[in-house]
Amino acid sequence: MKLNRMAERLTGAAITKYLGITPLINAGGPNTRHSGSRPRPEAIRAMEAMSEVFVQIDELLIAAGERIAELTGNEAATITSGASGGLVVQAAAAMAKDDPDRISQLPITDGMPHELIIQRGHRFIYDHLYLAAGARFVEVGSTDGCTLDEVEAAITARTAGIIHLESPFKSVGAVPLPDLADLAHSRGLPVLADCASMLPPRANLTIFTDQGADLVSFSGGKAVRGPQSTGFLIGKPEWVEYARLNNAPNPGVTRAQKVSKEEIAGLLAALEVFVDIDEEIETRHYREQMNLVVDQIAEIPGMAAEVKHNYDHYIPQAVVTFGDDWRGPSTAEIVERLKAGTPRVFAADGQGPSNTMWIDPLNLQDREVEIVVEQFRNILIEAASGR
Numbered sequence: 242m243k244l245n246r247m248a249e250r251l252t253g254a255a256i257t258k259y260l261g262i263t264p265l266i267n268a269g270g271p272n273t274r275h276s277g278s279r280p281r282p283e284a285i286r287a288m289e290a291m292s293e294v295f296v297q298i299d300e301l302l303i304a305a306g307e308r309i310a311e312l313t314g315n316e317a318a319t320i321t322s323g324a325s326g327g328l329v330v331q332a333a334a335a336m337a338k339d340d341p342d343r344i345s346q347l348p349i350t351d352g353m354p355h356e357l358i359i360q361r362g363h364r365f366i367y368d369h370l371y372l373a374a375g376a377r378f379v380e381v382g383s384t385d386g387c388t389l390d391e392v393e394a395a396i397t398a399r400t401a402g403i404i405h406l407e408s409p410f411k412s413v414g415a416v417p418l419p420d421l422a423d424l425a426h427s428r429g430l431p432v433l434a435d436c437a438s439m440l441p442p443r444a445n446l447t448i449f450t451d452q453g454a455d456l457v458s459f460s461g462g463k464a465v466r467g468p469q470s471t472g473f474l475i476g477k478p479e480w481v482e483y484a485r486l487n488n489a490p491n492p493g494v495t496r497a498q499k500v501s502k503e504e505i506a507g508l509l510a511a512l513e514v515f516v517d518i519d520e521e522i523e524t525r526h527y528r529e530q531m532n533l534v535v536d537q538i539a540e541i542p543g544m545a546a547e548v549k550h551n552y553d554h555y556i557p558q559a560v561v562t563f564g565d566d567w568r569g570p571s572t573a574e575i576v577e578r579l580k581a582g583t584p585r586v587f588a589a590d591g592q593g594p595s596n597t598m599w600i601d602p603l604n605l606q607d608r609e610v611e612i613v614v615e616q617f618r619n620i621l622i623e624a625a626s627g628r
């Protein structure tokens with residue numbers, strides 16, 4: 242049997258069956274390990290259509306970047322291989338700018354500013370990407386907070402830029418972005434912001450650039466629902482141009498991060514749809530779906546459940562808190578049991594307090610919400626009875 246000779250219509254279920262793997266219901270949000278988010282049909286259509294033509298990739302990147310800038314209300318934009326790819330590009334741009342010798346010298350940083358200042362509260366699991374192009378961190382402050390003076394004291398002739406993170410559950414007490422940007426700009430340095438998962442709200446497409454960030458990295462494969470491997474950088478024209486020059490397809494340290502013409506068209510199509518969606522209607526729909534979860538779970542003794550929608554919960558999510566009177570296994574164990582079930586259900590844990598887990602509606606179709614609730618409820622009731 243071969244995939245392209247299947248008698249029946251080619252489906253996701255047919256492909257996973259052919260490979261002998263079991264798909265899952267993704268109730269945990271756009272997590273890469275669980276294959277991100279469902280690309281919008283418009284993105285898939287644009288990808289297929291784009292496969293019909295050949296183009297000069299530089300021309301496509303510049304034109305698509307201009308369109309993304311316009312769509313998002315920014316001065317300039319360019320496309321990257323995920324938000325993580327955007328972090329490598331940010332670092333390379335900060336160090337090499339538009340100097341061709343420096344661009345081709347990276348990741349060897351001899352003779353160029355190569356230090357990136359990062360507040361300790363902004364260290365996070367993906368920050369290695371900033372180091373991939375050869376940069377080194379200078380950490381300032383503590384995980385509880387940082388002052389502007391501490392950042393300023395760390396600036397030297399070796400400094401290439403200052404990092405800023407926006408992410409759910411980040412620690413508090415960091416220097417406000419506008420203050421950080423004023424300081425950076427007074428010393429001729431860029432602020433490199435990672436805001437990968439901060440969409441929606443759509444207002445975030447301009448907030449961080451308005452507050453002074455020079456390059457802001459967003460994922461295209463999370464709630465935007467473009468191709469999983471895409472991302473985009475928005476910001477000041479000068480810095481976006483440095484980013485583009487340091488990015489694939491140009492040979493250099495980011496060459497391995499190429500994005501295909503199909504992916505570029507797919508991201509653009511997804512973003513066009515994303516920015517046009519009425520966020521109020523979208524939010525109401527998610528809230529209704531998550532209320533179903535809350536209603537079913539809150540009745541279980543030891544469980545508290547509520548719909549949360551705030552900085553840490555980018556869309557309404559059903560957050561379940563295991564009370565002090567819960568005698569069953571931990572949230573992590575329940576997440577494992579959900580994953581091991583039939584059907585396999587992936588729920589979110591790990592980011593917030595250890596006694597919480599949640600259901601994220603982004604990747605769920607209506608009938609899947611029902612399946613998830615039933616499975617979740619059964620597993621909790623079974624666990625409560627000591628099994």
Ligand SMILES: *Cc1c(COP(=O)(O)O)cnc(C)c1O
Pocket residue numbers: 273322323324325326365367407408435436437438459460461462471472
């Ligand atoms: C998701 C995320 C990333 C990675 O984004 P990709 O588009 O998957 O590469 C980087 N930083 C933060 C804070 C994220 O949440």
